[in-house]
Amino acid sequence: MIESLREKKVMMIGTVAEITGLSERQIRYYEQKKLISPFRTATGNRKYSFSDIEKLIEIAEKVEEGVRTSEILEDLNRTEKSSISNKELIQGQINSHFRQSGKR
Amino acid sequence: MIESLREKKVMMIGTVAEITGLSERQIRYYEQKKLISPFRTATGNRKYSFSDIEKLIEIAEKVEEGVRTSEILEDLNRTEKSSISNKELIQGQINSHFRQSGKR
DNA sequence: CTATAGATGTTAGAATACATGACATAAGAA
DNA sequence: TTCTTATGTCATGTATTCTAACATCTATAG
Numbered sequence: 001m002i003e004s005l006r007e008k009k010v011m012m013i014g015t016v017a018e019i020t021g022l023s024e025r026q027i028r029y030y031e032q033k034k035l036i037s038p039f040r041t042a043t044g045n046r047k048y049s050f051s052d053i054e055k056l057i058e059i060a061e062k063v064e065e066g067v068r069t070s071e072i073l074e075d076l077n078r079t080e081k082s083s084i085s086n087k088e089l090i091q092g093q094i095n096s097h098f099r100q101s102g103k104r
Numbered sequence: 105m106i107e108s109l110r111e112k113k114v115m116m117i118g119t120v121a122e123i124t125g126l127s128e129r130q131i132r133y134y135e136q137k138k139l140i141s142p143f144r145t146a147t148g149n150r151k152y153s154f155s156d157i158e159k160l161i162e163i164a165e166k167v168e169e170g171v172r173t174s175e176i177l178e179d180l181n182r183t184e185k186s187s188i189s190n191k192e193l194i195q196g197q198i199n200s201h202f203r204q205s206g207k208r
Numbered sequence: 209c210t211a212t213a214g215a216t217g218t219t220a221g222a223a224t225a226c227a228t229g230a231c232a233t234a235a236g237a238a
Numbered sequence: 239t240t241c242t243t244a245t246g247t248c249a250t251g252t253a254t255t256c257t258a259a260c261a262t263c264t265a266t267a268g
């Protein structure tokens with residue numbers, strides 16, 4: 001009944017922090033460094049998917065190993081399937097209005 | 105990496121309302137009528153799983169057909185595998201502290 | 209027809225959660 | 239040492255959720 005549970009953005013940051021063991025501060029910081037891209041609601045709240053959580057866990061592991069976020073980003077960009085779907089592009093535009101250092 | 109995405113209680117009521125199209129009032133009411141059992145955080149917030157959402161959608165369909173919640177409950181109890189896992193029982197005890205008409 | 213019960217809307221007030229921005233700081237890198 | 243990175247913490251404001259209460263509408267029982 002539900003499409004791609006893994007990709008659906010449904011969790012708020014508090015829940016994500018609880019599941020991943022990361023602080024909200026860390027999660028927001030990794031977003032600022034473009035390691036993750038949560039959905040933004042009309043009022044500015046972040047929503048994450050299980051997929052995002054998996055990604056965050058991987059990020060956390062690397063960070064603990066001493067890898068810098070800029071390096072992790074490069075790794076992600078290298079690994080990631082370079083074909084971004086139209087849907088994702090549109091969402092990117094919507095989200096950009098809320099990204100870090102953006103207007104409110 | 106994550107166990108049983110479908111069963112993990114991670115969504116807040118607003119998200120559930122958005123996905124199901126039901127009002128928060130309705131969702132809480134169905135809980136009061138024991139049709140669903142969200143998890144309760146330490147501070148009293150409800151958390152739902154994708155499985156809960158599927159159940160809510162089924163409930164909504166029946167309600168629209170004019171079926172009363174008491175009948176829907178019986179249907180659910182009849183359909184449900186009567187073996188409740190230990191884990192669920194324990195969660196039930198935890199949650200009972202927050203159930204409708206409970207103390208705060 | 210009237211009274212009751214079921215389902216849902218709406219509102220009020222309190223508590224919790226989340227957002228952003230700023231300041232602090234420890235550990236490394238330059 | 240000085241700058242950068244990563245993170246903690248705090249302040250302030252908005253958003254979300256919670257419970258309880260009251261209103262309303264519909265269907266059913268009497």
